[in-house]
Every structure is written in structure tokens, then in C-alpha cells.
Amino acid sequence: MSTRTAATRLGIAVAAVTALAGLTATVSPAVAADSAGSGRPPVYKGRVTAKSGLNLRDSPTRGSRIVRTEPYNKIVPIFCKTGGDRVEGNNLWYLLTDGTWAWGSAKYIANIGAAPRWC
Template sequence: MSLTIRLGTGVAAAAALVAASALPAVAQSSTPGGDKPPVYKGRVIAKSGLLLRDAPARGAKVVRSEPYHAIVPIFCKTSGDSVGGNSYWYLLTDGTWAWGSAKYIANIGAVPRWC
């Protein structure tokens, strides 16, 4: 009888884990109380790679780049200079805070929140 209960509990835990992994890709909060906003993800779709800037503007200083197909963490979105008809920019959060044009970043999961 206890074997059946343990097995049932294990199956329920596994089902919960599978269900949680089907949710949109957002990072867990690491601050006490869970007050840190989620981190969203995107994939670079610019064939030549994506230049990342220190402001959401085409003329802003380039701080680094990401290669084609790279997965990038996104903190939030804002409006900025239009790039190919798209005026949204994403603030990336992987150690160097930098802005990338949303024109060249495909969302993975949920669309990022506004900054």
C-alpha cells in the first residue's frame, strides 16, 4: 500500500514538473520575497549578427554584438528609433545591459513587458 502512495506522489510530482516546463520561458526570481521582474528570452534572427547599443537608438554607441541564432535574455521593451519599420527595442540582461532592436530578435515564449 505505501509503495502505491509513493509511486502516486512521484507521478504527481513529475506531472507538475512537466506542466511547469510548458510555461513561457521566464527566469525565476533570486531576490528575497520574489520581487524581481521576470527575464524573457529571444533568438537573434539577424543573419549577420546583432549590434547591441547603450541606448535604444540606431546612432547609439555599440557596446557588443550577438551572433545569428544566439539566445538572449530580455529584461523589458521600450520604444526607440525605428529599424525596418519596427520601433521596439529590447533591453538585454546578460551581464552587460545593452539594447537590441526587436526587429532582429524573435521572442521565445511571452512578449517582454514594458520598461
């Protein structure tokens, strides 16, 4: 594992622990309303735009292990975003929160509502 990948994973773990401890970032009223009073960080949403489906990976890099694939047009929950490998000019990656905590390139996920917060 590269130093960059290890640092990214450590940063994400710290961000997740902080968020789960109730320390959340300022978000738009629409997103805050979804999780208001729940004690949980907000969940953002996106729609998969990759026609052949989107490979989700274990880190925000193109060469990392594929965890699973989501089909075209699927709505996915997003925890946060970070920088990573460029995919067709876009270096943002979203951490999806539906059980496996996998990364998907933001190039192929269209935001529904507010853009995700930074990890």
C-alpha cells in the same frame, strides 16, 4: 546626450529599481514560473535573427554607441521593451540583461515564449 535619450535612460533606471524592489508586472504563467519564488523580475528570452549578427547599443537608438554584437541564432535574455528609433518599420527595442544591459532592435530578436513587458 539628447533630452529623449536622457529621459529614456531615467525611465529605465526607475523601472529597473522598481522591479528589483519586488514590484513586478503581471506576466504569463510560463514566464512567472521561470522566476517564481526567486524575488527577481521575470526574464524573457529571444533568439537573434540577424544573419550577420546583432549590434547591441547603449540606448534604443540607431546612432548610439555599439556595446557588443551577438551572433545569429544566439538566445538572449530580455528584461523589458521600449520604443525607440525605427529599424525597418519596427520601433521596439529590447533591453538585454546578460551583464552589460545593452539594447537590441526587436526587429532582429524573435521572442521565445511571452513578449517582454514594457520598461
